Amino acid sequence: MSEPSPGRLLGIAASPGVAVGTAFVVDRRKVAIPRRHIEAREVDAEVARLRGAMSAARAQLSAVRDKLAPDAGEHSLILEAHLLMLDDTLLTEQTERAIRVEKMNAEWALRQTVENIKEVFDRADQDYFRERRSDVDFVGERVLRQLLGASSEIVKPLDLSGPVVLIAHELSPADTAALARADVSAFVTDVGTSTSHTAIMARALSLPAVVGAPDATRRIATGDRLIVDGLRGVVMLQPDDDAVYQAQLRGERYIAFVRALQCNRARPAETLCGHPIRLRANIELPAEAAVAIDHGADGIGLYRTEFLYVDRSEPPSEDEQFETFRRIVETMAPRTVTLRTFDLGGDKFSTAFRFPREMNPALGLRAVRLALREREVFRAQLRAMLRAAAYGPVRVMVPMISAVDELRAVKAELDLARSELEASGKVYADVPLGIMVETPSAVMMADLLAREAAFFSIGTNDLIQYSLAIDRGNEHVAHLARSLDPAILRSIARVVDAARSAGIPCALCGAMAGQLMCLPALVGLGVDELSVEPAAVPEVKAALGRLSRAACQALAAEVLAMPGADEVECHVASLFGPVLRDLLAGGEAGQFSETGSFVLPEYG
Amino acid sequence: MSDVVSEIFEVLNERGLHARPMTRLVQTASRFQSEMSVERDGQVANAKSVMGLLMLCCHKGARVTVRAEGPDAGAAVTAIGELFKSRFGESA
Structure with a gap:
């Protein structure tokens, strides 16, 4: 198999058909966070937004700590730990770097940093890491909530024009069924196989799907234009107009083919x-x-x-x-x-x-x-x-x-x-x-x-x-x-x-x-x-x-x-x-x- | 004048060094002027970064090297050593 080019993701063809649409990236593992690439001129404002959210989170935590009785002992130590984490250079510098260098919006940059830190704990062989993971998560979520509080309206599928391609790590059957009511034209997931439930549901709904496309949620940002080819298991990122035209033709040919087959149903x-x-x-x-x-x-x-x-x-x-x-x-x-x-x-x-x-x-x-x-x-x-x-x-x-x-x-x-x-x-x-x-x-x-x-x-x-x-x-x-x-x-x-x-x-x-x-x-x-x-x-x-x-x-x-x-x-x-x-x-x-x-x- | 002091300590805490002991470690390390690091199995973390320390995943029985460089290096390592020996104030 040839190396995937930067403009495409290869996955498993899980449900046939071809769709063109705008990506909506859902992070089902936690709260849905918007992910988008920012312009160079937005970088400073985004870093400032991150710092603002961090100091707001810090102020919140300090206030809680101050309210605790002096004998709260353990509890106040946990808050102390979380406050130290908010100041931790590992968290702040990596996140700011992701904003400045990788041009990620603050929420996305923060989530990625938190995930990177958690990955280290995942590799630990004892279950001590659980507590650590949840500490890091807790701090990350707190800042995320501050960030979203000001901007949670930025990206929702409704704000995107035209059909939406749903990008997720994985979808539960309930997710897939609920989302089908929205104007979703295709699914792409990081994990899964042709027998996983996303695939089964997508076929039931006659929507194209590509599953098991590694890193789809990392490489695709909300708002990106995509072609999802559920016959080949290929997702094309930011295609040009000609590619979109070709994809639409293929989609129509497939629909005609399905109609022809339907003739033998009796x-x-x-x-x-x-x-x-x-x-x-x-x-x-x-x-x-x-x-x-x-x-x-x-x-x-x-x-x-x-x-x-x-x-x-x-x-x-x-x-x-x-x-x-x-x-x-x-x-x-x-x-x-x-x-x-x-x-x-x-x-x-x-x-x-x-x-x-x-x-x-x-x-x-x-x-x-x-x-x-x-x-x-x-x-x-x-x-x-x-x-x-x-x-x-x-x-x-x-x-x-x-x-x-x-x-x-x-x-x-x-x-x-x-x-x-x-x-x-x-x-x-x-x-x-x-x-x-x-x-x-x-x-x-x-x-x-x-x-x-x-x-x-x-x-x-x-x-x-x-x-x-x-x-x-x-x-x-x-x-x-x-x-x-x-x-x-x-x-x-x-x-x-x-x-x-x-x-x-x-x-x-x-x-x-x-x-x-x-x-x-x-x-x-x-x-x-x-x-x-x-x-x-x-x-x-x-x-x-x-x-x-x-x-x-x-x-x-x-x-x-x-x-x-x-x-x-x-x-x-x-x-x-x-x-x-x-x-x-x-x-x-x-x-x-x-x-x-x-x-x-x-x-x- | 700048000293370099390092010493190896064993983790005695039953549940390893999770967020609370590490917080005590950072708070203690921050009282000293010396640059301090903690090393476990070749991985090094700044002794003033909770996340970095947590990422060392120091379980019970792990042997870690505490290193300080600066005017108060000796006192710093002694203070951190006390924490290890007292299980960071935890009962077990």
């Missing part, structure tokens, strides 16, 4: 030779159900119910959940809705539960393990699901099953939920209970699990993480997590075979289902059902329609014997690249390189 999903593959949608907001139908999905293959639990102090009630589920079921009927019980813990936390501090949350108290610890909460959700099933076809799916006993424990809770509803006289209908297969142990036990589960759904995101021992959120190793790793393909083959022997359907609902170059192998391995984000349904349907099942089966036999992902990717590209090329490129003329990776044309 057709069932099937291979070239007429073999049916159920194509369903993964959703996390109830409103997405309508989007799923719109894009031609044959039901919901995964509804992530955990989003009912985030950003609140109490778990949602049975009735509240029932109402939400019923709306989705009624919208989708007669199509099937697969409700997944809450998958919290790991990287998804809810303030509704008390989570222990864990060294290794991905291997900790999450998903079904949490459900079986919080049985009352779990049963309230199961009751809501059973009641919703009275309004249309519903399947219930349990995440992270890693042993047969766990499935049996869930069944017992479901039975209990049923008898509770029976006793209270509420209307409900029975539901098939299936499992997510996403741990290596579930893969190994698939034959026995298949006897007790009504269906399987392979969750490839976690299966890849656990099977290959790769933390997908870790930027240093994330590139090693490849869907077409033969270890993953062999796991899928094993699970599909177990399902087939037991006569139950086997779905696949991870990101892999939406990766077009994985489809030939999945069809060949015999997966019955795919579930992808609503926006990806049209292109997956188009891709399936170009594949012959016999060719896919031949491919599957070959790739299962291959030693590594490189070989598999190359082989798939050589066999299926030509028929899928235009779909991969979002309507553009992409090419496969000799190594099997897909490349879009460069542009200036």
